[in-house]
Amino acid sequence: MKVVSTFEDLRHQRAELPGPLGLVPTMGYLHAGHMSLVQAACQANASVAVSIFVNPTQFGPQEDLGSYPRDLPRDLALLEEAGVDLVWTPTPESMYPADYQTWVEVEYLTLPLEGARRPGHFRGVATVVAKLFNAVQPDRVYFGQKDAQQAAVIRRMAADLNYPLEIVVCPIVREPDGLALSSRNSYLNLEERQAAMVLYRALGAAVEAYARGVRGASELRSLMMSVLQQEPLAAVQYVSVADPDSLVEIEGDVNRGLFSMAVYFGKTRLIDNMLVGVNPVGSSPQSGHI
Numbered sequence: 001m002k003v004v005s006t007f008e009d010l011r012h013q014r015a016e017l018p019g020p021l022g023l024v025p026t027m028g029y030l031h032a033g034h035m036s037l038v039q040a041a042c043q044a045n046a047s048v049a050v051s052i053f054v055n056p057t058q059f060g061p062q063e064d065l066g067s068y069p070r071d072l073p074r075d076l077a078l079l080e081e082a083g084v085d086l087v088w089t090p091t092p093e094s095m096y097p098a099d100y101q102t103w104v105e106v107e108y109l110t111l112p113l114e115g116a117r118r119p120g121h122f123r124g125v126a127t128v129v130a131k132l133f134n135a136v137q138p139d140r141v142y143f144g145q146k147d148a149q150q151a152a153v154i155r156r157m158a159a160d161l162n163y164p165l166e167i168v169v170c171p172i173v174r175e176p177d178g179l180a181l182s183s184r185n186s187y188l189n190l191e192e193r194q195a196a197m198v199l200y201r202a203l204g205a206a207v208e209a210y211a212r213g214v215r216g217a218s219e220l221r222s223l224m225m226s227v228l229q230q231e232p233l234a235a236v237q238y239v240s241v242a243d244p245d246s247l248v249e250i251e252g253d254v255n256r257g258l259f260s261m262a263v264y265f266g267k268t269r270l271i272d273n274m275l276v277g278v279n280p281v282g283s284s285p286q287s288g289h290i
Helices: 007-015 032-044 072-082 121-136 148-160 183-187 190-195 198-211 217-228
Strands: 002-004 021-026 047-052 086-088 140-144 166-170 234-242 257-265 268-276
Touching: 002 007, 007 086, 007 121, 021 032, 021 121, 032 047, 032 072, 032 140, 032 166, 047 072, 047 121, 121 148, 140 148, 148 166, 148 257, 183 268, 198 217, 198 234, 198 257, 198 268, 217 234, 217 257
Parallel strands: 002 086, 021 047, 021 140, 047 086, 140 166
Antiparallel strands: 234 257, 257 268
């Protein structure tokens, strides 16, 4: 496995890799969710590259850039064991030089949900992912369903900018008790970690209601909110029942839907989602879809 940090070394090593090439973009501090993306990439491609970069432009002024968990030696050991061919670890200075002034923005998909609560977040995401695409030149790129809006934004950007690659969105990986894996889970104390299980219960209640024939979007939102409100440590930021493609809130009956939420437990903000009426490739009963 080659590990490089400069654009020049990346281009040199990339030229040596047989195709097709799969890319897994990450911010490091890898967990089983990341490794499921790596596994999917290894199964479908002749070569696999992973980027590790904590992207400063997608963090807001009051967010956790400085404290975001990092463990590069452990990450590299995991990736080597998984059979990754190339790891790129660029520096913030190389990605965003002092005179940097070019940004990529996806308009309507970034307005609701996370975009409404985290101004500038998706501008940073779209810009860094575009730079990753340009630098690595992958054939397939792997993202997780847990960041559902991010996946939709990147899919839209790739189509609009005519990138010759495939976006692969892989199912959510969860702990045995249902909590979606996230690097930010490491911030939770024991009491908060126990409380965070309410996310899965709330989403599961709405999915089960949908399976029983409940279709009213407002009723499904209210059901999720009522479950969340039973947990004293859960401070709800939003609960959503949206169209899975446009991300516009559904009014009336739900045919296909993205159920999602953002909730604080202490200072830690967690997101989670489940899809209904959608049958993604590779889904399973544990993936958060029905």
